Amino acid sequence: MNVLYVYAHQEPKSFNSSMKDTALEAFEERGDSVKVSDLYAMNFDPVLDENDFKNRKYTDIFNPFLEQLHANKTDGFAPDIKAEMDKINWADMLIFQFPIYFTGFPAIMKGWIDRVFSPGFAFNPLTQSAYETGLLKGKKSMLVTTAGADKDWYSKGGMHGDIHELLKSITHCTLEFTGLEVLPTHVVYGASNLSEDDAKKELERYRELILSL
Amino acid sequence: MNVLYVYAHQEPKSFNSSMKDTALEAFEERGDSVKVSDLYAMNFDPVLDENDFKNRKYTDIFNPFLEQLHANKTDGFAPDIKAEMDKINWADMLIFQFPIYFTGFPAIMKGWIDRVFSPGFAFNPLTQSAYETGLLKGKKSMLVTTAGADKDWYSKGGMHGDIHELLKSITHCTLEFTGLEVLPTHVVYGASNLSEDDAKKELERYRELILSL
Numbered sequence: 001m002n003v004l005y006v007y008a009h010q011e012p013k014s015f016n017s018s019m020k021d022t023a024l025e026a027f028e029e030r031g032d033s034v035k036v037s038d039l040y041a042m043n044f045d046p047v048l049d050e051n052d053f054k055n056r057k058y059t060d061i062f063n064p065f066l067e068q069l070h071a072n073k074t075d076g077f078a079p080d081i082k083a084e085m086d087k088i089n090w091a092d093m094l095i096f097q098f099p100i101y102f103t104g105f106p107a108i109m110k111g112w113i114d115r116v117f118s119p120g121f122a123f124n125p126l127t128q129s130a131y132e133t134g135l136l137k138g139k140k141s142m143l144v145t146t147a148g149a150d151k152d153w154y155s156k157g158g159m160h161g162d163i164h165e166l167l168k169s170i171t172h173c174t175l176e177f178t179g180l181e182v183l184p185t186h187v188v189y190g191a192s193n194l195s196e197d198d199a200k201k202e203l204e205r206y207r208e209l210i211l212s213l
Numbered sequence: 214m215n216v217l218y219v220y221a222h223q224e225p226k227s228f229n230s231s232m233k234d235t236a237l238e239a240f241e242e243r244g245d246s247v248k249v250s251d252l253y254a255m256n257f258d259p260v261l262d263e264n265d266f267k268n269r270k271y272t273d274i275f276n277p278f279l280e281q282l283h284a285n286k287t288d289g290f291a292p293d294i295k296a297e298m299d300k301i302n303w304a305d306m307l308i309f310q311f312p313i314y315f316t317g318f319p320a321i322m323k324g325w326i327d328r329v330f331s332p333g334f335a336f337n338p339l340t341q342s343a344y345e346t347g348l349l350k351g352k353k354s355m356l357v358t359t360a361g362a363d364k365d366w367y368s369k370g371g372m373h374g375d376i377h378e379l380l381k382s383i384t385h386c387t388l389e390f391t392g393l394e395v396l397p398t399h400v401v402y403g404a405s406n407l408s409e410d411d412a413k414k415e416l417e418r419y420r421e422l423i424l425s426l
Contacts, residue, residue, distance in 0.1 A: 010262050011275040046259055046320035049223050062224040065361065065405060103386040104317060107259035107324030114314050125361070131372060148278065148338070159344060160390075166382045173316040173373045192278060 003027055003034045004091035008098040008109045010040045015191060015199060016099055016146055022203045023095070023144075026210035035087050039108045045080065046111020052078050065119060072120030084116045088136070093213070094180065096170075097144040099191070103166045113174055122178035134179020141175045142183040143167065144206070146191035154189065163187060183213075216240055216247045217304035221311040221322040223253045228404060228412060229312055229359055235416045236308070236357075239423035248300050252321045258293065259324020265291050278332060285333030297329045301349070306426070307393065309383075310357040312404070316379045326387055335391035347392020354388045355396040356380065357419070359404035367402065376400060396426075 005023065009016035020036075027034045037044070048064055050056070054077065057070035071077045077085070088094065098109050105113070117123070123130045147154060147163070154163035164171075167185060175182045186209055188194075188202050218236065222229035233249075240247045250257070261277055263269070267290065270283035284290045290298070301307065311322050318326070330336070336343045360367060360376070367376035377384075380398060388395045399422055401407075401415050 010277065013274045014276075040260075040262065046324065047253070048314075048319065049253065061226045063227075064223065101261075101323075101327050102330070102390070103382040104323065106261065107320045107327050110314075110317065110323045111259065111320030114320050117315070160386045161381065165378070166386060168374065169316040169379045169382055173379060177315070177373075 001032050001092040002090050003032055003093045003095060004087045005034055005036045006039065006094065006096045006109065006112060007036060008039045008096075008106050015188075015194065015202075016097065018199070018203060019144070019146070019188075019206055020097055022207050023097070023210050026207045030211060030213075035090070037084060037087065037112070039112060044108055044112060046108045046114070048111065048114045052081060052115055054078060068118035069120045069124075069126070072118060077118075081115050081118075084112065085121060088116070088139075092139055094139065094141040094175075095144060096141070099146045099148075100163075103160055103163070105170065117174065117178055129179075130177055131179065134177060137179030139180055140183060141180040143170060143175075143185040145185065146188045148192040149189070151189040154187075214245050214305040215303050216245055216306045216308060217300045218247055218249045219252065219307065219309045219322065219325060220249060221252045221309075221319050228401075228407065228415075229310065231412070231416060232357070232359070232401075232419055233310055235420050236310070236423050239420045243424060243426075248303070250297060250300065250325070252325060257321055257325060259321045259327070261324065261327045265294060265328055267291060281331035282333045282337075282339070285331060290331075294328050294331075297325065298334060301329070301352075304352060306353040306355070307388075308355050308357060312359045312361075313376075316373055316376070318383065330387065330391055342392075343390055344392065347390060350392030352393055353396060354393040356383060356388075356398040358398065359401045361405040362402070364402040367400075 005020070007020050011017060024034055050062055053067050053071050055074065057067055096109065098106055104110070119125060122136055123134050129135050153159045156162045160166065164185060171182045171185065186206065194202065218233070220233050224230060237247055263275055266280050266284050268287065270280055309322065311319055317323070332338060335349055336347050342348050366372045369375045373379065377398060384395045384398065399419065407415065
């Protein structure tokens with residue numbers, strides 16, 4: 001299958017980077033094709049603004065929603081957005097790997113969603129295209145995340161609460177919203193304090209997950 | 214009281230802008246002092262990276278968490294972050310006003326959190342400073358948001374689900390996490406299709422809320 005691997009970590013020597021490399025090797029072993037959007041390395045701009053559009057429908061007032069709809073009809077997106085859309089169209093599966101920041105995406109990845117998952121491309125309220133009829137239906141997706149805190153913080157009754165409930169804003173209201181099938185989220189807890197041995201075990205656990213997809 | 218008003222909308226002629234202006238007038242009527250962080254107008258950079266730091270603790274590997282802790286000990290943040298921290302220190306209340314993007318913050322506001330609410334400033338895992346002992350304890354906060362979709366989408370059993378549950382990643386795991394008291398979230402539903410009359414009513418409803426704080 002074709003995999004788009006959207007990745008957000010600043011440091012090539014990080015544990016997150018090792019996880020990404022582990023996944024890429026496992027996908028190669030499977031014979032899958034992978035394109036990587038390495039957001040920090042690409043210097044991806046996460047801010048949805050007027051620069052997203054090559055031509056504007058309304059120049060007197062900026063309405064992001066209406067401009068996104070218009071750009072989808074007129075091939076009017078800036079090249080950096082168009083490039084990500086092309087990768088999504090090519091992909092059978094989207095993987096989002098990120099260290100969790102305040103129980104959600106780092107801003108650079110949130111902005112990738114804000115700018116790329118636009119109305120007319122990923123969903124469309126005007127044609128009732130969302131969830132069961134979302135425009136990305138037929139593709140799969142998965143979140144892969146590292147949390148600095150331990151699992152008890154992220155469990156029901158813990159300080160933060162159940163991580164899977166907290167991520168519903170992404171898994172349900174973002175990914176399923178566009179019609180994507182969502183595989184169970186893969187979480188590495190206590191990632192800021194992993195021993196070398198535990199890090200190895202986590203990489204192996206992730207490798208096996210990718211091989212089992 | 215002193216209010217920091219963190220605001221994220223691109224367009225000065227938008228309904229969101231009218232809401233902000235309504236709030237600022239109401240705060241003036243109350244005799245409160247307000248500082249506004251108008252994130253798009255400031256061209257605020259939401260990406261947490263090496264440029265956040267004037268000096269680095271570790272130059273061989275970039276670990277955002279350790280660098281943020283170090284910067285808080287050494288006055289080592291870039292000026293744009295320092296300026297926001299100064300406003301928070303001055304404020305008794307923080308208000309975040311934004312159009313909801315995929316049931317969460319727009320990236321520009323998420324990045325404000327990622328970069329400004331750093332360990333050592335807003336919380337500190339090393340000293341067990343979070344929630345009841347969060348470093349911003351004593352201050353209040355409130356989310357103010359507009360949703361394009363109608364209320365039934367954002368209710369229990371609706372397509373997205375209960376908006377207050379979806380926002381817990383912000384209200385609980387971000388704001389309460391730092392010790393902030395969180396007032397009930399103010400939501401304007403169906404904001405993309407408000408009639409002129411309904412828009413007026415919503416502005417009046419918001420004005421009354423600010424006056425009642």
